[in-house]
Amino acid sequence: MSKIIEREKAIILRKDGKSIKFIAKELGVSRSSASLWCQDVRLTLKQMKGLHESMVKGSYSGRMIGAKMQHEKRIKREKDAEIAGIIKIGKLSERDLLIALTALYWGEGSKRKREFFIVNSDPEMVKFIMKALEKIFGIEKNKFIVGVGINIIHKGRDEELKEYWSKVTGISPERFRKTIFTKTRNKKNYSNFRNYYGMLRINVEKSIGLYNMMMGLVKGLIIGLS
Secondary structure: OHHHHHHHHHHHHHHOOOOHHHHHHHHOOOHHHHHHHOOOOOOOHHHHHHHHHHHHHHHHHHHHHHHHHHHHHHHHHHHHHHHHHHHHHOOOOHHHHHHHHHHHHHHHEOOOOOOOEEEEOOHHHHHHHHHHHHHHHOOOHHHEEEEEEEEHHHHHHHHHHHHHHHHHHOOOHHHOOOOEEEOOOOOOOOOOHHHOOOEEEEEEOOOHHHHHHHHHHHHHHHHHHO
């Protein structure tokens, strides 16, 4: 008797334009049962359109929820890795700092001109390099000579660029060397045009001795690994 009642309810719900999924859930029966009971019910075009729109909306909503969950998982993985990295590195000793600076110079510094200079676009790395040079070699801020290098399409931003790097380094814009504008042609427009500040070249006054020392340290890294 209960099955007959459920079947009648299912037919009424179907005629009202409800989906098989909704009917099965509402009556607490399987989808196959709900589908069988409602197989003779003919939906109007309006009802079919409504079910289709509901299905599309539900599918979109499901994708959005899934995407959000994946995004939150990714953020958590990145944060966990960041915390683990901070703990693993710990506080740097002077030797740690020396090795890190040497590796950076090996990758980014001058090896041909007999003077110390290193170039980078990452403000945090620029701060790290200057702080390491101060801590290890006692190089004071007034001994640094800095200058910006950037594509010529940014020529109208010269003062803005110097102001930006001045805040990063603590060196007055008046002490910056003339900005070097390269003439490499860009074939595309960049959406982050205003957020790019070029490369900063860091020199040290009368740095031949420092240059020789850095090249010796780089050789030390090479030999130390063998």
